[in-house]
Amino acid sequence: MRLSFVWWNTSLSPAGKARATNAQRQVVCAMVDIILNQMRVDFLALGETTEQDVKEIEQTCKLTEFDVERGFAKAGRSHFDTCFLYRSNKLSLTGSQAITAAKGNRMLKIAQKATFEILGHGKPLHVFISHWPSRLWCHENSSDRNLLGIRLRDAVEDVIAESGKLANVILLGDYNDEPFDASLEKQLMATRDRVLAKERPHLLYNPFWQHLSLPKSHSTYGTDDDNGGTYFHSIGEITRWRTFDQIIFSFAFLGNSEWHLNEQLTGILDVEGYKAMVINANEIFDHFPVLGVIEKVESHG
């Protein structure tokens, strides 16, 4: 059995404010259709969406095999802007929780936790969906970014305290921080070192360290037509690419339980025709979807 998870920041309605044209909304519906109905992904979390966006996606796409969880919980004066869809014959939602940190008059949105039962496989699966604030509103050196990582780590620790060191935990989202930033590497403890992560139950493994730049080396006759990250901003001075969108896995998925990470299938999702819109500064789209896959390994005992 295989389970696939996709995170995509749709760019539809940042901070809950609709800004997309009808044509752009149709692009989003087409992408959702491709991801869920053609690629047959089992879980799709969407960022920068509103209640109205989700309604439109439901009406436009044929989603009979999916349940939709609207995650637009209130967080102070703002709201969470994430929602998720999941294949109901594989996953059963047993709980969801909005995790926030209130500091001064700000309410930081840490994550939405969704707890699933993988149908027929007993043990719970905990998915943390995050859309951390943009660097425009929360500077890359702000202590709040460390706090986001610390509190997300605390939430993971709570799950481990309840379910043990082999807890099935997947974290995904647009962190507006890269894998090497302190919030994710030091505070959340999402390492690049897979060998160490296999040995130390407290570490999380972040496969997106491998997606920080163009995947192929420069060669005289080669082309540079791959993606150099998950987010593109055409006016970047040092780099136009960032790897803000990531999927991170707990110790259980690194050969320590019956569910294993399939890292070969995990990465940036390049849907035909979409990249042209991402690199077009006149379009709203600036994030690629990212994919994570886990597989159940049959025991040979």
Place this chain on the structure above:
Amino acid sequence: MVNYVEAYKAGLNSAELSEKRKNEINSVFNDLNQQLSDATDGKIFISRKKLLDRSGFAAFDLFNRKYYSAITAENPLVKNSEKELAKWSQDRSGYPCKITLDSDAMYCEDKQGLEISLYELLSDPIIGETLQKLQNLPIPEKVGTEASANSISSDDTDHAGSEG
């Protein structure tokens, strides 16, 4: 040589800061209670208490009873009316504190953060319903008679066996 005096002084400073923060947290709950008491003619009182863990078989294990901290509400005019509103935890140094509902986990990083989170808690429709029921409980003629917390219909919040 290790400077133990420096460590000792640092410990004292931490203890002092921790005490200051705990007093600050108490003051937030005092303000909350003052406002609620004024608004409800003294029919709502919010506390932080240790409650017996009744999940699964935990309550039956007499030798290993587990307790957890919770924010509770009661109508002081009706005996045994206490209801759990949310789980509560607090760092040894005061902050962060954490308010947990099934649907929300709110970390409070400072005084203002705690005030905002308590505001959110009181705005929750399920909490609102519980408080409204407490406020509307019939007041026994003699204050202190066994009365009617049971008239609050059973719901998700109805497991507040207080252990003081």
